[in-house]
Amino acid sequence: xxxxxxxxxxxxxxxxxxxxxxxxxxxxxxxxxxxxxxxxxxxxxxxxxxxxxxxxxxxxxxxxxxxxxxxxxxxxxxxxxxxxxxxxxxxxxxxxxxxxxxxxxxxxxxxxxxxxxxxxxxxxxxxxxxxxxxxxxxxxxxxxxxxxxxxxxxxxxxxxxxxxxxxxxxxxxxxxxxxxxxxxxxxxxxxxxxxxxxxxxxxxxxxxxxxxxx
Amino acid sequence: xxxxxxxxxxxxxxxxxxxxxxxxxxxxxxxxxxxxxxxxxxxxxxxxxxxxxxxxxxxxxxxxxxxxxxxxxxxxxxxxxxxxxxxxxxxxxxxxxxxxxxxxxxxxxxxxxxxxxxxxxxxxxxxxxxxxxxxxxxxxxxxxxxxxxxxxxxxxxxxxxxxxxxxxxxxxxxxxxxxxxxxxxxxxxxxxxxxxxxxxxxxxxxxxxxxxxx
Numbered sequence: 096x097x098x099x100x101x102x103x104x105x106x107x108x109x110x111x112x113x114x115x116x117x118x119x120x121x122x123x124x125x126x127x128x129x130x131x132x133x134x135x136x137x138x139x140x141x142x143x144x145x146x147x148x149x150x151x152x153x154x155x156x157x158x159x160x161x162x163x164x165x166x167x168x169x170x171x172x173x174x175x176x177x178x179x180x181x182x183x184x185x186x187x188x189x190x191x192x193x194x195x196x197x198x199x200x201x202x203x204x205x206x207x208x209x210x211x212x213x214x215x216x217x218x219x220x221x222x223x224x225x226x227x228x229x230x231x232x233x234x235x236x237x238x239x240x241x242x243x244x245x246x247x248x249x250x251x252x253x254x255x256x257x258x259x260x261x262x263x264x265x266x267x268x269x270x271x272x273x274x275x276x277x278x279x280x281x282x283x284x285x286x287x288x289x290x291x292x293x294x295x296x297x298x299x300x301x302x303x304x305x306x307x308x309x
Numbered sequence: 310x311x312x313x314x315x316x317x318x319x320x321x322x323x324x325x326x327x328x329x330x331x332x333x334x335x336x337x338x339x340x341x342x343x344x345x346x347x348x349x350x351x352x353x354x355x356x357x358x359x360x361x362x363x364x365x366x367x368x369x370x371x372x373x374x375x376x377x378x379x380x381x382x383x384x385x386x387x388x389x390x391x392x393x394x395x396x397x398x399x400x401x402x403x404x405x406x407x408x409x410x411x412x413x414x415x416x417x418x419x420x421x422x423x424x425x426x427x428x429x430x431x432x433x434x435x436x437x438x439x440x441x442x443x444x445x446x447x448x449x450x451x452x453x454x455x456x457x458x459x460x461x462x463x464x465x466x467x468x469x470x471x472x473x474x475x476x477x478x479x480x481x482x483x484x485x486x487x488x489x490x491x492x493x494x495x496x497x498x499x500x501x502x503x504x505x506x507x508x509x510x511x512x513x514x515x516x517x518x519x520x521x522x523x
Contacts, residue, residue, distance in 0.1 A: 145454035146409055157398040164404035171397040183385040184371040190378035195360055202416045211443065218430060229425065240359035
């Protein structure tokens, strides 16, 4: 397997955790989102990923894009340990938590969006920081309500073993801390993220542990 | 089953199509995103949906949020007709196409984001229209490359029967046309969206056909 990754990409981070939890080894190919005007925009990479986004996973001749689709694929082809619970309703809860982050928090704050706010929109650093915090804090507060309000929440987002939801939560909280979002008032989010982040597969997937870390 | 929906919500539109394709009947509960300061923000609705987003599906005592999680749940509990293909790699392709829309196009352009651009950021109508078109046109052009470049593409995004990808594509193209995005240069996207939109389940799910249509 080959993973095209950028150390700080939240989406690549999710897939790295999944690969680690399932005990899968892979070649790491760094795609630097800032160097060379963005290596993800170069023709060779866009042949793999027409939307110019990391991660991309190559497995068994298949070229797979979109982190959640890649993780579902890994779950179907290497079911152990499971990253989704057993019943449809439980699986729906875990997927909803994951999508809440992947659709409604993360896309508003990734690099290309912050760049567009700067140019052409001319939003200054303070305005961009407020934008970032608005979406990430609002999104994580909603997530806190979902987690704190459910008896299904355990050491992890769903029970005591990591699921797809935790694979999305840990990179999002890492990102939020890096950009100095205020995580007061979301103790469940912080507790779960810290618990999971200490597990070996999460540590190995951490941005600082990647070959292209700066 | 009860569906909390807003006629113009792309995410609710996706779920309405899924329910229709699977032949499931449901009660329609309208949540008006603009009236009363946003009915989705009212306490009763936020108890169901802490992130204040439609759609919400109630089924068999379960309260389900996030359109793609709801559709995966319907697929697991009512497998026929299938909205995902048979093999893991094919399923990954369909999910990636769907997530491309659900994560990387739609969230940048929904109502709450356009409202934030207006206030507090002070972006005028022209700037907001350019923002909208930038993300939707760029995203759909990438999708065009994925679709036109693959032998797996048929009358629909994957083969000749609608899948999860088409459930996301049709609402996104409807939305793009409504906001006058330029769809030149994406003939495959337009061809597939028009083919699917003419199918009965897609027609029944159309915003104009909903009880709360204006």
